Amino acid sequence: MGVDRPASRYAAAGVDRGRAAEAVARVAELAATTWLPPLAAGIGPFAAVWRLPPDLPRGAVLVSSTDSVGTKTKLAVALHRHRGIGEDIVNHCVNDVLTTGAEPLFFLDYFATGRIDPEVLAEVAAGMAAACLRAGCSLVGGETAEMPGVYGIGDYDLAGFLVGMAVEDQLLGPARVRPGDVLVGLPSSGLHTNGYTLVRQLVAELEIDLAQPGPGGQGSLGEELLTPHRPYLAEVRQIRELGGLHALAHITGGGIQENLARVLPEGTVAEVRVEGWTVPPLFREIQRLGHLAEDEMWRTFNMGVGMICVMEAQSAARAVSELGCFPVGEVTAGTGRDRVVLA
Amino acid sequence: MGVDRPASRYAAAGVDRGRAAEAVARVAELAATTWLPPLAAGIGPFAAVWRLPPDLPRGAVLVSSTDSVGTKTKLAVALHRHRGIGEDIVNHCVNDVLTTGAEPLFFLDYFATGRIDPEVLAEVAAGMAAACLRAGCSLVGGETAEMPGVYGIGDYDLAGFLVGMAVEDQLLGPARVRPGDVLVGLPSSGLHTNGYTLVRQLVAELEIDLAQPGPGGQGSLGEELLTPHRPYLAEVRQIRELGGLHALAHITGGGIQENLARVLPEGTVAEVRVEGWTVPPLFREIQRLGHLAEDEMWRTFNMGVGMICVMEAQSAARAVSELGCFPVGEVTAGTGRDRVVLA
Numbered sequence: 001m002g003v004d005r006p007a008s009r010y011a012a013a014g015v016d017r018g019r020a021a022e023a024v025a026r027v028a029e030l031a032a033t034t035w036l037p038p039l040a041a042g043i044g045p046f047a048a049v050w051r052l053p054p055d056l057p058r059g060a061v062l063v064s065s066t067d068s069v070g071t072k073t074k075l076a077v078a079l080h081r082h083r084g085i086g087e088d089i090v091n092h093c094v095n096d097v098l099t100t101g102a103e104p105l106f107f108l109d110y111f112a113t114g115r116i117d118p119e120v121l122a123e124v125a126a127g128m129a130a131a132c133l134r135a136g137c138s139l140v141g142g143e144t145a146e147m148p149g150v151y152g153i154g155d156y157d158l159a160g161f162l163v164g165m166a167v168e169d170q171l172l173g174p175a176r177v178r179p180g181d182v183l184v185g186l187p188s189s190g191l192h193t194n195g196y197t198l199v200r201q202l203v204a205e206l207e208i209d210l211a212q213p214g215p216g217g218q219g220s221l222g223e224e225l226l227t228p229h230r231p232y233l234a235e236v237r238q239i240r241e242l243g244g245l246h247a248l249a250h251i252t253g254g255g256i257q258e259n260l261a262r263v264l265p266e267g268t269v270a271e272v273r274v275e276g277w278t279v280p281p282l283f284r285e286i287q288r289l290g291h292l293a294e295d296e297m298w299r300t301f302n303m304g305v306g307m308i309c310v311m312e313a314q315s316a317a318r319a320v321s322e323l324g325c326f327p328v329g330e331v332t333a334g335t336g337r338d339r340v341v342l343a
Numbered sequence: 344m345g346v347d348r349p350a351s352r353y354a355a356a357g358v359d360r361g362r363a364a365e366a367v368a369r370v371a372e373l374a375a376t377t378w379l380p381p382l383a384a385g386i387g388p389f390a391a392v393w394r395l396p397p398d399l400p401r402g403a404v405l406v407s408s409t410d411s412v413g414t415k416t417k418l419a420v421a422l423h424r425h426r427g428i429g430e431d432i433v434n435h436c437v438n439d440v441l442t443t444g445a446e447p448l449f450f451l452d453y454f455a456t457g458r459i460d461p462e463v464l465a466e467v468a469a470g471m472a473a474a475c476l477r478a479g480c481s482l483v484g485g486e487t488a489e490m491p492g493v494y495g496i497g498d499y500d501l502a503g504f505l506v507g508m509a510v511e512d513q514l515l516g517p518a519r520v521r522p523g524d525v526l527v528g529l530p531s532s533g534l535h536t537n538g539y540t541l542v543r544q545l546v547a548e549l550e551i552d553l554a555q556p557g558p559g560g561q562g563s564l565g566e567e568l569l570t571p572h573r574p575y576l577a578e579v580r581q582i583r584e585l586g587g588l589h590a591l592a593h594i595t596g597g598g599i600q601e602n603l604a605r606v607l608p609e610g611t612v613a614e615v616r617v618e619g620w621t622v623p624p625l626f627r628e629i630q631r632l633g634h635l636a637e638d639e640m641w642r643t644f645n646m647g648v649g650m651i652c653v654m655e656a657q658s659a660a661r662a663v664s665e666l667g668c669f670p671v672g673e674v675t676a677g678t679g680r681d682r683v684v685l686a
Contacts, residue, residue, distance in 0.1 A: 040404060040511060040514075045442070045516065045517065045605035045606055046408065046439040046440075046442040046443070046591075046592075046593050046605070047406045047407060047408040047439050047440045047442060047443055047445070047507075048406070048407050048408070049404050049405070049406050049443060049509070049511075049514065050404060050405040050406075050407065051402075051404050051511065052395070052399065052403045052404060052405060054401070056395065056399060058397070059394075060395045061383060061392050061393060061394050061395065062392070062393040062395060062405070062448075062449075062506070063390045063391070063392050063393075064390060064391050064393065064449065064451060064483065064484065064504075064506065065389065065390040065391070065451075065484065066451040066452070066453050066484060066485060066486045066504060067486050068453060068455060068486055068488045068490075070488060070490060071490050071491075071492060071493055073493065074492055074493060096389040096390050097389075097390045099388070099389040099390060100389070100390055100392060102390070106405075106407065108407060108408075108409040108504060109409070110409055110411060110453060110502040110504075112411060112500055112502070140407065141407065141408065141409060142409060143409045143410050143411055143502065145411045145413060145500075145502075146540075147411075147413060147414050147500065147540070148414075148540060149414060149417055149540070149543065150414055150416065150417060150494065150495075150498055150500055151493065151494075151500075152493075155493055157455055157488075157490065157493055157494075157500065159453040159455070159486065159488075159502055161407075161409060161451060161453075161504035163405070163407065163506060164390075166392070168383060168392075168394065171383075171392065173388065174388065197489075197490070197491060197492070200492065248389075249389075250389050262388035262389070263388055
């Protein structure tokens with residue numbers, strides 16, 4: 001076929017097909033900046049084709065995850081800033097797949113809206129492409145759906161799908177976790193992609209001015225709220241090199257309690273000591289503005305911890321002293337109703 | 344860990360987490376009915392883990408695609424019938440991946456709504472599980488998002504993501520297509536997942552009674568409109584055995600013209616003879632009710648053809664005589680602006 005760029009799957013399902021096709025073509029151009037050699041060239045008008053390496057390690061597994069950015073899109077629409085939303089969705093998926101120890105391979109997105117705004121779509125796509133490049137993964141395809149009547153004109157939803165690869169006998173997860181393991185945390189960059197329905201409710205009810213300076217001193221309150229979800233790929237690679245890493249909990253909706261519980265095997269509980277780190281001012285400002293109870297805060301937001309590593313004590317100490325992780329707590333034997341206790 | 348069921352990734356991103364978690368647990372139960380041995384057990388609380396076979400063929404490639412069911416969900420909501428929507432999304436993805444000749448491996452879904460209705464979600468999940476079982480693929484995970492303000496209370500959107508496997512030097516696609524190839528069609532089961540924005544507009548504007556008998560004699564008009572997207576896995580396997588299959592065009596949004604064009608290499612055009620099959624009465628009834636031009640019909644709907652096979656002439660003749668395919672036209676040398684000409 002004489003093409004050297006992969007004919008990847010970027011499709012528009014819409015009504016005004018000419019306009020949609022033009023916008024989607026721009027997305028495909030941005031996506032093409034992320035393509036790596038395993039993406040097979042010149043084939044696949046309806047699907048993306050990814051070559052498995054010929055020297056595949058024994059016990060190779062595919063690790064997949066899907067997520068959305070939730071109602072953070074509403075805030076992006078209100079503030080006309082969409083690039084970070086593209087980064088959010090990729091990084092959220094990267095971190096989920098990373099919890100098994102997998103390295104990302106390729107990503108596909110699903111963007112749905114009431115009416116395609118080519119500028120918004122291009123900004124989102126630029127964010128996705130940048131985050132994919134950073135993670136070393138290829139943005140191989142997606143679906144752009146125009147669905148009037150389901151979405152308001154300016155509204156959109158963004159979901160992502162990521163496939164990574166790992167080796168089965170090296171997988172991280174609850175099966176490796178045991179009493180005596182130590183918990184260390186990696187700082188979040190902000191709210192990541194959770195708690196926005198609550199935040200938006202507060203902003204609307206209390207008529208909060210998002211243009212006011214943010215508590216973190218990093219721009220306006222609105223900008224701080226939109227800070228993209230941070231990816232932990234580089235940090236986790238360093239932590240793995242220390243050895244003794246057993247599991248990773250990605251702190252998303254449900255906070256530390258719900259997500260850390262997901263990596264605890266039966267017969268263990270986690271004790272989290274919240275004085276191990278300082279909850280960033282953005283969370284305390286949200287709490288102050290909304291008069292929110294401490295418990296609700298911890299069950300809704302990541303409270304400054306984006307990823308918790310469950311590790312052998314010696315490696316955990318090195319992660320804290322050498323890599324800037326902070327102590328979060330420890331795993332103990334126990335059978336309490338509350339799998340994760342904050343103290 | 345002593346569990347024998349995979350701890351697959353089924354997560355809820357919502358506000359009322361207790362209620363959502365219960366609904367999502369039902370989805371996970373239905374999903375579990377589709378799990379095959381390659382889904383690794385006891386690992387992966389944040390992501391699904393799929394074992395690659397140890398005897399992976401040389402040149403193995405992963406084929407991936409993402410799609411949504413579009414505004415067909417609105418019709419399902421109006422008629423309180425959701426199971427078929429779950430079948431729709433899986434089958435749409437199966438057919439897209441199938442165009443490369445790949446066999447499906449695993450599927451993940453993204454379900455987003457204003458407020459989770461556990462009955463609706465369970466119906467959709469039952470449909471997805473049934474379609475996955477039929478395709479021999481595992482429903483390994485998904486995301487269920489409750490996004491008030493983005494979706495109306497009863498509204499939902501459903502996207503899917505499927506990964507399949509093929510061997511690179513056996514991939515179907517435009518690189519194999521040449522002048523002289525013959526086009527044969529496989530019948531669609533109805534509108535599949537395209538044209539629903541137009542149909543809903545007609546229904547609303549003309550106050551069409553969806554309870555009236557459908558033109559196909561298969562129930563009400565509404566039921567005929569909701570007929571699930573048909574999967575072509577079994578048929579395509581049979582057709583491949585005939586040999587000489589070069590490409591497959593899945594006829595979705597944009598109709599035969601737009602989708603068949605996607606598998607035509609430069610220097611070729613396709614001549615489609617529409618008298619090769621009878622356009623099913625449902626399409627003609629939509630056209631009659633809406634006073635729609637013939638051209639708009641062909642550019643919006645599949646018109647009774649769900650998949651077009653591009654084949655060597657001898658195999659095509661056998662596909663028609665032995666397998667019930669119908670003649671659609673042929674590929675010729677040409678460089679016209681219209682890559683696909685209907686005659």
